[in-house]
Amino acid sequence: MLRKAGWNVAVVERSEVVGGHVRNSWMRGLPYEPNGAHIFHTDDEDVWRLVSSLVNFEPYLHKVRTRVGGQELSWPIQLDELAGLAEWRSIQRELAVLPEHRDDTNFETWCISLMGETLYHLFIEGYTEKQWGRRPSDLSCQFAPKRVDLRTDGYLPLFRDPYQGWPREGYGALVEALLADTPVILCEEVTQSNLAQLVKPDVPVVLTCALDDFFDHSEGQLEWRGVHLVPHYLPDEKLAQSAMVVNEPSANIDYTRTVETKWVFPELHSESGTVIAFEYPGAPAKHYPVLDAENRNQTLQQRYGARAEAFLRNPLVPAGRLANYTYINMDEAMRQGMNAASRVEKHVGRLVGA
Ligand SMILES: Cc1cc2nc3c(=O)[nH]c(=O)nc-3n(C[C@H](O)[C@H](O)[C@H](O)COP(=O)(O)OP(=O)(O)OC[C@H]3O[C@@H](n4cnc5c(N)ncnc54)[C@H](O)[C@@H]3O)c2cc1C
Structure with a gap:
């Protein structure tokens, strides 16, 4: 501008x-994302006008699956898919007595007040502990509404924005186009x-x-959490999993999810060869700010923000x-x-x- x-x-x-964090890589002509799956989605008309004027987008509605109780279910949680779970009776009992308002003490209390203890243990707890390397009760609930949902309307795509897609030539091309002059x-x-x-x-x-x-x-170090993706090329598979992202909430498995970006391009689905990347948490990279329940990092950031203002x-x-x-x-x-x-x-x- x-x-x-x-x-x-x-x-x-x-x-x-x-390109920063969004830049993707290519393996044998297939895209994969060393810093995690990125889907462009927005309701901001100006932003969409800008990016779609620079590069072509493949229209793509992102769906995520999650492995729970030996089954693969939708993410976000869909109420009408839960009746087959062994814990269904407890889930029903807990849903019937949910509080009217979310408990915003911390991330754990917020989630339990949304879905009850059983769904929280099945879908959220193990994933969150792996992802953040700490108890969910030590995290702020501030980011919960953006990441956790219990859907009753049967809408499967993760995002509801009117504009969604993936740049056909990759995110590197998008950032390079932004910086062309x-x-x-x-x-x-x-x-x-x-x-x-x-x-x-x-x-x-x-x-x-x-x-x-x-x-x-000089005021101290801000905490971050990073992820590390390990890609594998599978020459004989057309598609290796049921969606671009499959979450793995089990605490016994050390990766958090698997990503198969080939899902974005339907014309490639019938060709052999795919790349599946395993996402491991705890890498020394600045991917996620750690919003702790005590507001320690948030307060430190405010101090740095004030210094930036006064520079x-x-x-x-x-x-x-x-x-x-x-x-x-x-x-x-x-x-x-x-x-x-x-x-x-x-x-x-x-x-x-x-
Ligand atoms: C796992 C994961 C999945 C995500 N999925 C999505 C998604 O599906 N959809 C979505 O819209 N967003 C997603 N995001 C968020 C997205 O990655 C960020 O919105 C985006 O990266 C923000 O861009 P940025 O320019 O602010 O930061 P960055 O991409 O981090 O860019 C910062 C740049 O500054 C450079 N830099 C840093 N420090 C210095 C310095 N001191 N001097 C010079 N250069 C410096 C870095 O090298 C980098 O190039 C995801 C994030 C994560 C962690």
């Missing part, structure tokens, strides 16, 4: 490629210490890095999931980028080049 408005803009990227400096980390070498004083900087990294961890040398505008320490989808990250561009334009006048 800033570039289109005629301003001088440069992107500084720590990695040797652009913008100079990119690769392999350069931005911190408060080296900012002076990268950009003149008073030039506004949109920060998409973690603020604790930017401020050299004197350059106006700093945080945008994206790392800088704002928040779990957001791609469309929301793009919306934050757009808002950051408007803020830069509104408050600071013409950019003077990086």
Whole structure:
């Protein structure tokens, strides 16, 4: 947006490629996602207009399955699929006495007040403990409404947004198209210490890095949880599983889910050869901010946010999931980028080049 408005803009990227967390890879012509399954879904008209003007999207409605009690069921939980479970009577008893309001003490209490103890133990507890490496009662319920649902309307796709798809040439192509006319400096980390070498004083900087990294961890380190995907090529299989993502909530199995991105492309389904990737939690990567029940990380992030506001040398505008320490989808990250561009334009006048 800033570039289109005629301003001088440069992107500084720590990695040797652009694309960040969403960039996917290819194996024998098949897509797979080293940082987890990504489906583009949005109700933001501006964001959809922008991305679909840059690349072609394969229309795709994302469905997820989950292995529970020796069966494969839908995720989110569908009430009308539960009668075959051995625990159905307890489930019914608990659903009949659910509280009117969610208990927002922590993630565990929130889920139990939505679905009762039995469904919580079957579908949520083991998955959450593996995913976060801590008790669900130690996590904030803040992110629960976005991730947990008990559906009674029989609607199977995970998302309800009007625009959904997967970029046909992959997410790398989408990010490259976004940056087509913008100079990119690769392999350069931005911190408060080296900012002076990268950009003149008073030039506004949109920060998409973690603020604790930017401020050299001087207030302490923010906690993150990362995932690690291990892809396997199966030459003889056309499709290896019943949906693009199959959750594995059992505490006895160390991966959390399996991902088969080939599901996005129906024209490939009849061809032999597929890639299935096993997602393991606990990788040393900044994928998920850890919103703890005590608000320790959230409070630390606020301290860094206040420092960013007060940073004197350059106006700093945080945008994206790392800088704002928040779990957001791609469309929301793009919306934050757009808002950051408007803020830069509104408050600071013409950019003077990086
Ligand atoms: C497992 C998983 C699955 C997901 N699935 C979906 C999905 O289905 N749909 C969806 O919409 N969203 C999904 N998301 C969310 C999506 O990944 C994020 O919304 C998106 O990555 C946010 O983009 P970003 O630019 O804010 O951050 P990033 O993608 O992390 O980009 C930040 C960039 O900044 C660079 N950088 C970091 N620090 C510095 C520094 N100090 N100096 C210079 N460069 C730096 C990084 O190298 C990176 O390129 C998922 C997330 C996870 C963890």
